[in-house]
Amino acid sequence: MQRLSTGNAALDRILGGGLPKNSVNIVMGLPGTGKTILAQQLAFANGTAERPVVYLTTLSEPLTKVVTYLQELRFADVDRVGREVHYDTLAEPLRDRPESLAERMAQLIEQRRPSVVVIDSFKAIMELAPDPAQWRATVFDVASVLAAYDVTALWVGEYAHELTGRSPEFAVADGIIELRRVQSGSRDDRFLQVVKLRGSSFLDGEHAFTLSSGGLTVYPRLVGAASGRTYDPQPERLQTGIGGLDAMIETGWLRGTSTLLAGPSGSGKTLMGLHFLRQGVEDGEPGLLVNFQESPSQLRRIMKSLDWDTDALLRPDRLDLLHSSPVELQIDTIIQELLRRIDAHGVRRIVVDALGDLSKAAADPRRFSDYVYALSQELAQRGVTSMLTVETAGATPLGFVVSGKDVSEMSDNTLLLGMELGPDLVRTVRIIKTRGSAHDGARHVLRISRPGIVVE
């Protein structure tokens, strides 16, 4: 089956390579969800002088408005308008005779020989039809014309989800993409979902996206377990650079494994993660710290207090920092950026500090454990060794609950950091779980001083 690019590589991946050619597709969603931008991105990705894209407005938005706002979009090369992408309106012809739409389509195919026809809004035409029977006949006729010629159609409409079972266009459509906007705390999350794609597999579920003048940036849902790839921890053992700690687990940490660092605030989790990353840099392994609390300047201060050479260390190709606010960003956005940086900089070690903060970025807390599982799969498949920190508020004796789910089962190793309050503050560490390694499960004292952590 031949495919048509949507102009968006991530969306094409979700669709299994793009929209099937010579198909009728509906892009649905309430006003303001990004439908028109998606359609225009597709239009400019496909229009050529020989086989242009025809973008037809109806009675939803005046043509002048659509073209005015179009020019604010970076991908819309105005010089191509009228040559490779034609804008026109069906408002007047359809106002009195909505049933003439099929005839208009046939004329348009004869005149323009388009590769793509966008009708925005298709739903507005439905509302002009005198009765459902005539609308059904009109939809059938239009679909027949479009099926005859080598053209792909995009029908954009402000359809609510409830209409999918009632309006005939949904039965005729080969593909349906729904865009939604969801209020999540103080931020708006946007999701895209392929509801139907005839004769083609696709990545199901909700995929986050953001809107900008560059168009839609889509973050395909992380489904590491579904990729079918398997992994085995590699026998190579890595060092954290913390004296005493590496000796507790045979001779180090297996490459590609994930380790949960659990403990209360102040127990040394972040610092332990930084040690692990710094040792990686010394061993020629670029690292990435994903951090939600400390800003880069705060982290720099912490490292300087330990006499670490931050200028030599903090570089994207050595120790890269991804500082992000879980309140502002959606979890898919953060994870995709994390994976992008891993691939861009050849990252071999990563620390996510902390899982509890990351859970705040998940619109649906119930899906958080799926994300953590899929993320650990993605990391393992890339051979990236990870440390994930978690606050022990909500701890069970041997498990750690984040968003109502025990995350310790998703990691290969679990370290429990403690703080004993007596005459002096005593920090402790013990390994309570490892996969594939013998370990010392005894309680050890952990001291923080210059140049860092020492485990006794």
Added chain:
Amino acid sequence: MQPEPAAPRTGRALILVVEQDPQMRRLERYFLEQAGYAVELAVDGNQALETAQRLRPDIVVAEILVAGLDGLSVCRALKSDPETRSIVVVIFSILAAEQRARDAGADGFLRKPLDDARLVQSIEALLAHQRQGNGPEGGATDATA
């Protein structure tokens, strides 16, 4: 549907389009006439055979899925009759039936949907091949069945 009156032979090549979908018929006729051909239409296999025997078109462009005689049967009937054997037949179908078209003796096969440039190029190539005295068989186009 009654057979439409025959278009006067004007020196332009005559193409008989055999198609039951009205939208497809309309578009095929439009693009072929735009390309300079005279076009006759038939909506089913029996009408196609009758029209072909009566008008002797240069090319028959036939869908397989038509009422009465299907497009492949029309092709076989034309190719088995010495009077109509020289008519070039292109099977233009929604079905992926290239081998069946070849087995039926068709000179070309094209898969739908309609790409007017590809259709016209294929017809031009088959007609050029025939004008060179090679007969309809073995026309060197990507539509050759």
